[in-house]
Amino acid sequence: MSGIVAIVEPRHEAIGDASTARMLAALSDRGDNSEVVRRHDAVLAVVRFEWEMADGFSGQALVVTDGEITVAADATLYYRDDLLRALTDAGVRPVGTTPAHLIAAAYRAWGDECTSKLEGDFAFVIRDHARRRTIAVRDFMGRRPLYYAELDGALIIASTVSAIVAHPNCPNDLDMLALGEIVGVSLAGHSRTPYAAVSSLPPATLLVREDHGGARQHTYWQPRLDDGGSRDSESFDSASEQLRALLAAAITQRCSRSSATAIWLSGGYDSPVMIGVGNWALDQLGSQRLHPISFSHPVGDPGREDELIDEIADFWNARPTWLSIEDVPLLRDATAHAARSDVPFQHAFENWLRALLGATQQSGAQVALYGDGGDQLFAVSTVFLKDLFAGLRWRELRREWRAFGGSGLRELWRSVARPVLEEGAQALRGEAAPSIRFPEWMSAEFMRRHGLERRQLEAEASLASGGAGRAGAETRRSLENPTIPRVLAGLSTLSLEYAVDLRAPLLDRRLVEFALQRPRAERASAGTVKHLLRRTANGLLPPTVLAPRKHKTGVLTGYFSRTFRSDPEGIVSNAFEHSVLAAAGIVNAAALQQAWRQYKSHGTGSGGHLFVAFQTELWLRARDLVAG
Helix, strand or coil, rough: CCEEEEECCCEEEEEEEHHHHHHHHHHHHHEEEEEEEEEEEEEEEEEEEEHHHHHCCCCCCCCCEEECEEEEEEEEEHHHHHHHHHHHHCCCCCCCCCCCHHHHHHHHHHHHHHHHHHCCEEEEEEEECCEEEEEECCCCCCCCCCCEEEEECCEEEEECHHHCCCCCCCCCCCCCCCCCHHHHHCCCCCCHHHHHCCCEECEEEEEEEECCCCCEEEECCCCCCCCCHHHHCCHHHHHHHHHHHHHHHHHHCCCCCCEEEEEEECCCCHHHHHHHHHHHHHHHHCCCCCEEEEECCCCCCCCHHHHHHHHHHHHHHCCCCEEEHHCCCCCCHHHHHHCCCCCCCCCCCHHHHHHHHHHHHCCEEEEEEECCCCHHHHHHCCCCCHHHHCCHHHHHHHHHHHHCCCCCCHHHHHHHHHHHHHHHHHHHHHCCCCCCCCCEEEEEHHHHHHCHHHHHHHHHHHHCCCCCHHHHHHHHHHHHCHHHHHHHHHHHHHHHHCCCEEEEEHHHHHHHHHHHHCCCCHEECCHHHHHHHHCCCCCCHHHHHCCCCCCCCCHHHHHHHHHHHHCCCHHHHCCCCCCHHHCCEEEECCCCHCCCCCHHHCCCCCCCHHHHHHHHHHHHHCCCCCCC
């Protein structure tokens, strides 16, 4: 996880050393070793910490030059042997072994199509000096951040917004629409940042700029669901074996080559399946097993999974590192965290993550695996019942309604049938409204002026256009929501403070593409979820861990509500009573304060939206950015 900067100014020489140093200083939280490579019209620079220069991470080379190609990369690549074979077949030999060398070779072999050959967590910039063109690429989930701006003919690209704003020609005017969509957790606004001059490169996107024109983008990967239509002949057992092989490869590819690899183990299904399949695969390779790190919750807390975690640990003869949730206040150092954040960081459990990162660091591991991706790929909510109703699949609807605890025809009408009919009627009348609403305390005038509901409706329509009904739209939303790459980019920056690389095997691209082709019934049916994922770990975990559950376990809503509402020293109340967002006209001050009082007193309302607004308030205050 490095920091990169690229400055291309084709009309005149690139900016001087002092300005470059200023931009690199804004990347100090991403590395303290640096290299700057200058050509007449371009500057490319990389910063990186010493631990990241080891084999298996970004490597010793910082900026890489391969003939007329210069590469600045923040990258960890997987399946390198496959890539090297493909390069050999293409007649291209890399001049080095680091990810940046391999990226340069891939570009020489396949040009812009190299994105289909590179697998990993990456953001990089290539300057093709001979062809006078620049490309920038971000991986398909956006795990590494990348931003850009076009300023007076120059193209500026960097790992942080702050580095671009540090460019002498970059204004720091706020983007009100971007702030509104951040606070409202909108599905729109993939490219926007809090600064009007700076854009975010979306995940799975290639940006290209020829020196004679402006930057253009195209998406090189999209989640494609066919609800298993192309796999009907493949048996469930065969699919579980294929998934086991894919997950085993994804895990072993991501394990550290030089030290133990930690796994953040819960008692749900995702990380337990990962430790089962991972240890099985590592045993076959004669490699060290995964070291579990887990949170303990009090007896009776909905987040408690201690007993299930103990069962898993005993099965694999492991000794977990235990942390106590009672030792992790939600709002501790919230102001300091906001001051360090590059953009408003939308993760409610930053201190929870810091505790896990700290324990990983203390264990001696430099890589931690975690189960992100399981819910997105292997489960779906009961929204699929609406698909069954809309598709006139009455018998299946009746069976699934009962299996998932539905009670009576009246409730079925209220929660399934009527909403579907109302959606259809609204569409016919041209009165469609977003299904995901903004908080009531946002300013109605601001929303009208900026067209937030229209933009949300368009985003929902785009997600629905990919087929597989409402269930498919939900899956695509969980993978393409613009909040996701903001959170992932924040995680990569956060983990750098602890010299730990966070990796998510379930979001391996090969595994994702396989999972998206499987039938919906494997995600949710017969009153339970994650059928395929659970079958994959048969024999690798205790049967009690894999068994269906009456209630969802590991729920952190109790911890969140309890600790957020405690409001130590009135930090939340103070932020909302003197709201910068209200001064900017984004929220209604009185409505926001009323919503907070109601949530603080009774726990009713959307605590998640309030928390995002709170974080954004702190971020704006830390920069003394009072919008008008």
